[in-house]
Amino acid sequence: MKPKFVYHGSAKKIIGEKLIPKKAKDLAQTVDNSQTGVYASEFKDESIAMGILKNKGVKGSSIDRGRHNGMPTMDAVIYHGFPKQNYFYLYTLPSENFVNRPKGSLQWISTKPVKPEKVEKLSVKDYLHLIRRATKKEIGDWDKNYNNKKK
Numbered sequence: 001m002k003p004k005f006v007y008h009g010s011a012k013k014i015i016g017e018k019l020i021p022k023k024a025k026d027l028a029q030t031v032d033n034s035q036t037g038v039y040a041s042e043f044k045d046e047s048i049a050m051g052i053l054k055n056k057g058v059k060g061s062s063i064d065r066g067r068h069n070g071m072p073t074m075d076a077v078i079y080h081g082f083p084k085q086n087y088f089y090l091y092t093l094p095s096e097n098f099v100n101r102p103k104g105s106l107q108w109i110s111t112k113p114v115k116p117e118k119v120e121k122l123s124v125k126d127y128l129h130l131i132r133r134a135t136k137k138e139i140g141d142w143d144k145n146y147n148n149k150k151k
Contacts, residue, residue: 005117006040006098006108008091009051013121018113019091035101037109040093046106048090048122049076049130057084060142061131065106072106076131079142083124092118 008019021037041047046063053061059080066073093116098108134142 002095002098002100003042004095006042006093006095007044007047008038008040008093008116009047009049009054010089010091011051011054011056011085013089013119014091014116018115019093020113021111035109035111037111038093038098038114040091040095040098040108040110041106042095042108043072043074043106044090045130046072046074046076048088048127049074051088051090051122052076052083052124052127052131053078055083055085055088055124057081060146062142067106074130077134077138078131079134079139082133086124087121088124090120090122091116092120 019038023036024039041050046065049063052058053063053076058078061076061078063077064075093110093114095108097110097112097114099110101107101109
């Protein structure tokens with residue numbers, strides 16, 4: 001069932017009235033994560049974590065999404081760097097132009113520009129509990145699998 005609203009977290013405040021579809025920067029380059037669109041989640045915490053992970057100073061990050069006993073789960077990880085910004089933005093978006101991709105996932109995509117219903121400026125320090133630093137093993141795996149793709 002489609003939620004009434006979805007959420008988008010960003011390190012930047014939009015210029016203009018609408019969020020404009022953009023090509024996703026996903027190092028894994030899966031079909032569903034490299035489309036041009038406005039990406040959103042039906043879960044605020046996931047979008048808040050994404051807003052933090054997109055901050056200046058974060059050099060490598062990921063969010064693994066899933067479900068456990070029917071409830072959504074999220075593991076937001078920073079591999080290199082740490083947020084240098086004090087604030088980020090959470091956009092509450094009407095869901096009418098969003099499609100669930102891949103179907104059944106926690107991700108929603110709109111290929112059309114979207115005017116937010118609400119824009120909130122949030123403090124990074126108030127939401128650091130939603131992210132974690134990677135372990136040494138995770139950093140090694142990240143560097144081996146993804147860090148070379150950025151160069």
